[in-house]
Amino acid sequence: MPSSGTAPEGIGLKRHFLTTLDRSAAELLDLLARARRIKSGAVRPDFRGKAMALLFFNASMRTRVSFEAGLARFGGHPIHLQPGKETYVFEHRDGAVMDGATQEHVREAAPVLSRYVDCIGVRKSDLITTGAGNADVTGSWQELRGDEFLRAFARHAGVPVVNMESNFEHPCQELADRLTLAEKLGDARGRKYVLTWAWHPKSLPLATPHSQLLSAAALGMRVVHLRPPGYDLDPEVVAVARQRAEAAGGSLEVTDDVDAAYRGAHAVCAKSHGGIGWFGKFDEERRHKESLRPRWIVDADKMGRTADAIFMHCLPIRRNVKATDGVLDGPRSVVIDQAENRLWAQVALLEHLFEEWRSR
Ligand code: CP
Numbered sequence: 001m002p003s004s005g006t007a008p009e010g011i012g013l014k015r016h017f018l019t020t021l022d023r024s025a026a027e028l029l030d031l032l033a034r035a036r037r038i039k040s041g042a043v044r045p046d047f048r049g050k051a052m053a054l055l056f057f058n059a060s061m062r063t064r065v066s067f068e069a070g071l072a073r074f075g076g077h078p079i080h081l082q083p084g085k086e087t088y089v090f091e092h093r094d095g096a097v098m099d100g101a102t103q104e105h106v107r108e109a110a111p112v113l114s115r116y117v118d119c120i121g122v123r124k125s126d127l128i129t130t131g132a133g134n135a136d137v138t139g140s141w142q143e144l145r146g147d148e149f150l151r152a153f154a155r156h157a158g159v160p161v162v163n164m165e166s167n168f169e170h171p172c173q174e175l176a177d178r179l180t181l182a183e184k185l186g187d188a189r190g191r192k193y194v195l196t197w198a199w200h201p202k203s204l205p206l207a208t209p210h211s212q213l214l215s216a217a218a219l220g221m222r223v224v225h226l227r228p229p230g231y232d233l234d235p236e237v238v239a240v241a242r243q244r245a246e247a248a249g250g251s252l253e254v255t256d257d258v259d260a261a262y263r264g265a266h267a268v269c270a271k272s273h274g275g276i277g278w279f280g281k282f283d284e285e286r287r288h289k290e291s292l293r294p295r296w297i298v299d300a301d302k303m304g305r306t307a308d309a310i311f312m313h314c315l316p317i318r319r320n321v322k323a324t325d326g327v328l329d330g331p332r333s334v335v336i337d338q339a340e341n342r343l344w345a346q347v348a349l350l351e352h353l354f355e356e357w358r359s360r
Contacts, residue, residue: 035348047076114158123164127205174211175345189220197227203274220248
């Protein structure tokens with residue numbers, strides 16, 4: 001049964017899954033071991049009687065279907081909602097005078113949903129836009145990195161809230177990528193992982209590359225963030241990733257040396273993302289990065305310099321823009337397995353959260 005109350009601030013935030021930065025290494029390892037047991041069929045979660053509301057402010061295929069299929073497979077029931085389209089436009093700011101576009105405050109929406117369901121997933125990335133030039137994005141990176149809506153929603157929810165991709169992090173992708181790296185490389189410690197920036201016509205969010213950097217770091221890999229100047233990730237994420245890597249026997253390097261980065265790599269993960277310094281000046285950024293296009297694509301030549309590296313991408317991917325057909329269709333591409341692992345990682349996460357919440 002869902003909790004009848006509103007989660008107390010502070011305590012509640014620890015119980016949600018908004019970030020992996022507040023989860024211990026042991027806890028994340030336990031989650032991944034659970035995912036492997038479920039995937040192998042050794043154990044079977046029981047989600048009968050459980051419902052989860054999935055709030056998508058942005059488009060999705062993998063996240064939506066993997067949560068829905070994962071719940072349904074084990075007896076649970078997903079409820080998909082598109083705020084602003086089939087439900088109301090939500091407000092999250094305390095003290096807001098709601099005489100504009102917003103119609104319902106999270107102070108009501110979150111606790112009401114919590115009376116109906118056992119878990120709530122929220123995808124809200126302000127950086128994903130439908131326009132060609134990210135022109136409708138407002139707010140600086142410093143404002144958006146705090147994921148205020150998600151955190152306000154979690155504060156007022158009485159059931160666990162799962163971050164299905166925010167401005168700052170995509171923690172479910174992190175779990176799936178860790179699972180994939182461990183499956184494909186075995187003990188990944190000391191292996192070389194390259195997270196490479198790739199050219200893309202838009203300025204894409206930072207959440208996924210943040211979570212990808214954190215995933216490989218936690219495995220003790222030699223992590224290389226390969227990016228052109230001006231495309232560093234958030235300093236807090238880089239610092240935590242470095243701590244995680246070093247604690248697990250690995251390292252973290254940031255470079256723009258394409259040749260050196262690919263040399264001897266065991267895993268190459270491509271990701272496009274906007275530059276923090278270009279934030280709010282997306283048209284300017286687009287003109288600036290046009291010159292980067294020819295060099296910043298994953299192709300057979302670059303992959304040929306690796307130690308027969310696997311190729312990873314979170315998907316969706318624009319073919320022959322971020323990676324060539326040859327790489328994506330080649331024998332070392334693991335993108336489909338990686339996408340499948342979203343399902344197993346999230347089923348494990350839900351089982352863990354249901355147990356954790358029950359024991360409060
Ligand atoms: N990787 C990922 O989150 O995919 P979707 O955007 O399709 O959910």
